[in-house]
Amino acid sequence: MKSERKIFADYLVKKNLRETPQRGMILDAFLKIEEHTTAEQLYDIVKKRDNTIGQATVYRVLKLICDAGLAREVDFGDGVMRYEHCYNHPHHDHLVCRSCGKTVEVVDLVIEELQKRVAESFGFELTDHEMYLYGICGNCRHKK
Amino acid sequence: MKSERKIFADYLVKKNLRETPQRGMILDAFLKIEEHTTAEQLYDIVKKRDNTIGQATVYRVLKLICDAGLAREVDFGDGVMRYEHCYNHPHHDHLVCRSCGKTVEVVDLVIEELQKRVAESFGFELTDHEMYLYGICGNCRHKK
DNA sequence: TTGCTTCTGATAATCATTATCATTTATGCG
DNA sequence: CGCATAAATGATAATGATTATCAGAAGCAA
Structure with missing residues (x-):
């Protein structure tokens, strides 16, 4: 390597x-x-x-x-x-806290596969994608 | 309405x-x-x-x-x-052609559900998300 | 009308990124 | 080695979308 x-x-x-x-x-x-x-x-x-x-x-x-x-x-x-x-760091998407900005890397192979299928169903050949999930993390929720 | x-x-x-x-x-x-x-x-x-x-x-x-x-x-x-x-125009994501810029609106309820679950598995409460699928559309592929 | 607040348009400011350009540094070759 | 050529750097100006500012215009209340 x-x-x-x-x-x-x-x-x-x-x-x-x-x-x-x-x-x-x-x-x-x-x-x-x-x-x-x-x-x-x-x-x-x-x-x-x-x-x-x-x-x-x-x-x-x-x-x-x-x-x-x-x-x-x-x-x-x-x-x-x-x-x-990016090296030895496989593809992933991000989960971002709207409150404190904390980010978590996430991957879901089922989602990836579905994305490909959705693209194909419209005649597109998927090259890449971006996915950002925004929410409130556990810490921030408990502070309220 | x-x-x-x-x-x-x-x-x-x-x-x-x-x-x-x-x-x-x-x-x-x-x-x-x-x-x-x-x-x-x-x-x-x-x-x-x-x-x-x-x-x-x-x-x-x-x-x-x-x-x-x-x-x-x-x-x-x-x-x-x-x-x-945005009004009377339910939530959707975008499929964008990297070559000609054409965009298609897409929704996949299974993906949406999985996104929610992924977020929850990290203790996040999902508020919203962004998803952009990039690819090459049928037209552009045939031109080559 | 008079005073008060909101809106507007022109313009300047912002801020991340990119382009420019003169100077420095590296490389190849005789 | 010494010169010619190309690439890299740092300072600074330029860019371009968006936002802030501010004086004047327009709407509202009494």
């Missing part, structure tokens, strides 16, 4: 892109974070190690990381794009 | 808001459109009838129409908010 760093390096080679300290640093920082992250948050973290880095670079590298198959964009609809790990 | 205009008028009264020519005109224009509409598109239409109208007003009234329960926001993730009719 190849490491994320190796995959990224291979991706750069394949695309005739160069391995640079900034790219390495941003990838490392991203890999250390397990939660969903915004470009801004990642920028703040990386800046602590090297305050000459620009946020444009963070946006750029984040895009590369996605292309390399190591990250996935997640859009909770609040105007900020979030990124989550 | 109350008309959309009546519902909107009642909503305005309930909220101590006024019925104005602009609000009437924007609502009428919105009701005439059956497809998903952006604020920009609606603004263009309304401007033809009254070119003194401001786009800020269109945004404002669109928000009122949503609050009144006559419209719903739809986010296809391309950075522009769309609005669709």
